[in-house]
Amino acid sequence: MVIQLVIRANQLVRSFLLPVIQLQRPSLRNTISDPHNCLMPTAPPLLDLLPVFNAQPGATLLLSPEWIIVGASEDYLVATLTERDIIVGQHIFDAFPDNPDAPEANGVANVRASLEQVMATKQPHDMDPQHYDVPDRARPGHFVERHWKPRHTPVLNAAGEVQFIIQSVQDITASRLAERQLRESQAAEQVARADAYAQRQRFYDALQHLPAQIATYHGPDHVYQFVNPRYQQYFATQPLLGRSIREVLPGVAKQGIFALMDRVYQTGESFANPEVEAWVDFAGTGHPQQVYLNLSFHALRDGQGCIDGLLDFSTDVTEQVRARRQLEQLNQELETRVQERTREAERQRQQWEQLFLRVPAAICIFDGPEWVYEFVNPDYQSMFPGRELLGKPLLEALPELHGQPLVGILRRVYDTGEPFQATEVLVPLSRTAGGPVEDIYFDLTYLARYDEQGRIDGFVTYAHDVSEQVRARREREALQAERLAAAERRALEREELYQVFEQAPVVVALLRGPEHLFHYRNPAFQSLFPNRFLIGRLYAEAMPEIVAAGLMPELDRVYTTGQPYFGTAVPFVTTPPDGSAPHERYYDFSYEPHRENGDIVGVSIIAHDVTEQAPHYLVKIESNAVFVRARRRNPPPTPILVRYGSRYWMGHLVYTGRPVLQLYDFQDGGKLGVSAGGKARNGAGVNDALALDQGHEKRELAEARLAKLATAKHTDTSGLRTADNDLVLSLANVRNDKDFTYLRLKLRNTTTIDYAVDFTDFELVENSRKKFLGKKKNEARRSLAPAGGAESQTIPARATGYLLYAVPLYAATDRGHLEITLREKFGARVLVLKVPSKVINTADAI
Structure with a gap:
């Protein structure tokens, strides 16, 4: 209706609008003129029609052929956030320039093209919706977003020339913003779905490659929902998905494993136990085989938090257990745990994350070429208490890794996709922020992660801190090496000592252990027993003469107390090496404790022949009696000193040729003992009348x-x-x-x-x-x-x-x-x- 009103008023322009414009804007008098330069008012101006234009409904703008703003409706002013006094008389593009902060909006160019088309064709032109922001008068230099549907209508004079252009606009900003928000929402939803799917696929790929047997079960009957390749390879001839574990492994029922699964499903309490022995018929032939498993079962929950399945995260440690039982060395720990598969992408992603959070091992996931920590489970974080990891690049979170060989290993895994697995890898790290760098040993596994296009976009880390085990083993090795070196030193010292003993003219032997086993004897010792084997034999067995002489208790006492024992001029019958008749010799000897590392380990025997220096008589004291015997025939008389208490007696020992029993009573002044009847006690000699x-x-x-x-x-x-x-x-x-x-x-x-x-x-x-x-x-x-x-x-x-x-x-x-x-x-x-x-x-x- 506004457009029709403008067309009908076309003939009134010359008689009404021009004088009004000239009166309101003297600057326009030279711009708008009669084509024949003969425009003259023929009637009084109708000054009240411009307010009518400005007050008409709808957002309209009146432009001169030079696109100078002549008038604007109230709705136009409200829609464009401006005032009539500000814009009337301005060029349209000076009043409404392009928003420099919205380079994608080209409203000025599009409106200019439309105006030029109207000027050329003298026909109205409807424009497509335009993004054309308007200046924010309250904040100079700023713009308010607006979207319009413009129409340009020419106003012709009697000669058919364009005298004015009416711009009518419809504000469609609200609908365009709603459309854009809808598009953005849809795009965001698509991105979220794609990201959730990618995350789910990444966790799924990680589960497929983890070195563990992983399966998920659904419902109280524990129906297989997911198995990874390491799990499936045990059942080469049996399909698993969609079947109950009770159906697949009926022979396991009596072993209590199903009862454990039922309890976890009913209570939600996780179960984990290392090295569980089980007899499993994997092939279904009726012939079960023995396996040892690090078993762990965990409850899986749906979106409402209700238990709807189980996670089986197990590791086959059969070979390790058998090796440990054979070599008594196995000390393996449970390595990995948790992964699951669900129908909805977001729920599955959250469940995989929860699984990794529960795994009793250090697991993290790095994203992108910067190796940003995308996921860190509690066990991994616990190795670095107080250090922020999540969301940071690896070398920023752990700067001490710069220049370490581990960085090259990670780069090779990320660049080539080649897995890396090694034990006892040394990685110097600080466990706490600003703390000292210490040597930490890990069992490491790195697996490349792939996106949906098959490109590497990160990697998964599985780590186990074995520092304590490595240090303990190295301490044992160092101790063993030290003991071996000490043993070698002692052996060398013994060898040097034995070389000295080999040349020594004294009798030397070394006995080991409380049973006194012959460990060494020098040639001088062996020469006393030319046909007797000694090494490795018990001293009491090899030397009955010593047992007979009553010296074994002294030998035991030396070994037990560490106090040496010395014997002087002890008689001993030896057999000469030339086979001649045995003869009696006399020896001074000592029993001394033999120590190694401060402990008594044996007894050393050192003796030397004192036959030539030995006294002529052997004297032995038994109880209160003294027994004297000549060492050889016809020895010379020998002085004797006898002490009883604090008194001493001097006398001589004389050889008689026959046994003689003379009793002296030293309590009675050392006189020759007499009987109660007064008769002396005389021995029977060679001149006895009754001999x-x-x-x-x-x-x-x-x-x-x-x-x-x-x-x-x-x-x-x-x-x-x-x-x-x-x-x-x-x-x-x-x-x-x-x-x-x-x-x-x-x-x-x-x-x-x-x-x-x-x-x-x-x-x-x-x-x-x-x-x-x-x-x-x-x-x-x-x-x-x-x-x-x-x-x-x-x-x-x-x-x-x-x-x-x-x-x-x-x-x-x-x-x-x-x-x-x-x-x-x-x-x-x-x-x-x-x-x-x-x-x-x-x-x-x-």
């Missing part, structure tokens, strides 16, 4: 009867038995005649040592009924010289021997007895056997 060498015929008779006694029946006499150190002596037979008593003694040797009988003393003891001073019975003793007996007679180990003797017979009452004293030839043992006179007197004669 057998006085009568040749008696000797022959005695020897004949002794030979007969040797074949007599054994009549072991009850009560006549004595034992000492596993030697048992008893009286087997007794015979008497008018001159002699014939004795057959039985000696049973239960030891592992051969014993030689040195000499035998016989004494006839007679007890009186009277008491001397009311203290004890009187006792009279008489030594007897025996005949018979073999010289150096030997009783072998674990054998029984017999000794035959004849002694002069004296008439004795039944109150007396015969004392028989036996001594070892190379030892200190003394056996005393008492034979009651009554037994002798009543024995049958032979």
Whole structure:
């Protein structure tokens, strides 16, 4: 209607609008003129029609042919945020320039083209919707976004020339913004869907390549929804998806695994247990195989938080368990856990993220060529407490990695897609921000991540901190190396010491352990036993002479207490290497503890021959008695000093050629001991009137009867038995005649040592009924010289021997007895056997 009004008013322009314009804007008088220069007012101007134009409904603008603004409706002014006084008289493009901040909007150019077309064709022109911002009068230099649908209508004069152009516009800003918002919303939705799908695909690809057996189950029957290749390869001949695990593995029901899955599904409490033994029939042939699995089950929840499935994240550790049980070394940890697959992209992405968050291992995902931390699970973050990782590039979050070999490894994985897997990789890092850099060892796995076009856009990191294990192993290795070096040093020292011992003229041996095992002996020691093997044998077994000499307790005491033991001029019978007869030698020796690392590990023996410097007599103290024996025949007299308490006595030892028993009572001033009856105790010497060498015929008779006694029946006499150190002596037979008593003694040797009988003393003891001073019975003793007996007679180990003797017979009452004293030839043992006179007197004669 506005356009029709303008057309009808065309003929009034010359008579109305021009004078009005000239009156309002003198500057326009020369611009708008009569074509013939003869425009003259023929009637009074109608000044009230311009306000009518300005007040007409609709957004309209009146332009001159030079596009100068002549008038503007109120709706136009409201729509363009301007005032009439400001824009009237301005060129349209000066009043409404282009917005420099919206380069994509070209309103000025489009409007100019439309105006030019109207001027040329003198026909109205409808423009397409235009993005044409208007100046913000409240904020100079700023613009307000506007969208218009313009129309330009020419106003012609009588000659058909364009006198004015009416611009009418429709503000479509609200609809255009709504359309744009809709488009942007749709585009954002598409981007979100694509991103969610890409994220889901990335997690899916990561699950496909993780070194673990991963499956998801749906519903209370645990129906397979997803299995990764490592899981499926165990079931090469069986399809899994859509089937219940109870149907696939019926034989596992009795092993309690299904009960564990049911409990996790019902309670939502996760289950994880390493090295679970299971017998599984993967092929369905009825022949299960043994496997060890690091099992973990976790509940999966739907969008409402309700449990609708399970995640099975397991690792086959069969080979590691078997290797550890064989080598006692396996200490593997559960490596990876969690992944799932759902129908809706966003829910699946969140679920995969939750799975990675729960995995009991350090996992992170890097995005783009800057390797920005896109995902970090709690275990990974816990390795760097207080350090911000998420959203930062790797080298910015952990700047200490600059220049480290790990950066080259990551670049190769990102550039080539080649996976990387290694154990005990050294990565110097700071665990806390600003903290010290420390050596950290990881078991690492890097897997490239691909986008939907198959291009690498990141990588997944799986890390396990094994620093403690590496340090512990290296400490053990260092300790072992140190111990080995110490052992080698000790071996070298021993070898050097052995070289010295090999040349030494002394006797040297080394015993190890509490059982005293021969570990070393030098040639001088071995020469004492030319045909005896020693190394590796027990000392007590290889050296029965030492056992017989009673030195084993001293050896044990040295090993137990660490106190050395010294022996002086100890006699020892040796066999010369040339095979000549054994002879007696004398040695000074020592038993000393042998230590290694401060601990006693054995006993060293060092001895040297002092035969040439040895004294002439061997003196041994037993209880309150002193026993003296010459070391060789006819030694010279030897001075002797005897101390008893605080008193000393001097005397001489003289060799007599026969055993002599002289008793001295040092409590009585050192006088020769006498019996209670006042008689001296004298030994039987070679000049004794009753000695057998006085009568040749008696000797022959005695020897004949002794030979007969040797074949007599054994009549072991009850009560006549004595034992000492596993030697048992008893009286087997007794015979008497008018001159002699014939004795057959039985000696049973239960030891592992051969014993030689040195000499035998016989004494006839007679007890009186009277008491001397009311203290004890009187006792009279008489030594007897025996005949018979073999010289150096030997009783072998674990054998029984017999000794035959004849002694002069004296008439004795039944109150007396015969004392028989036996001594070892190379030892200190003394056996005393008492034979009651009554037994002798009543024995049958032979």
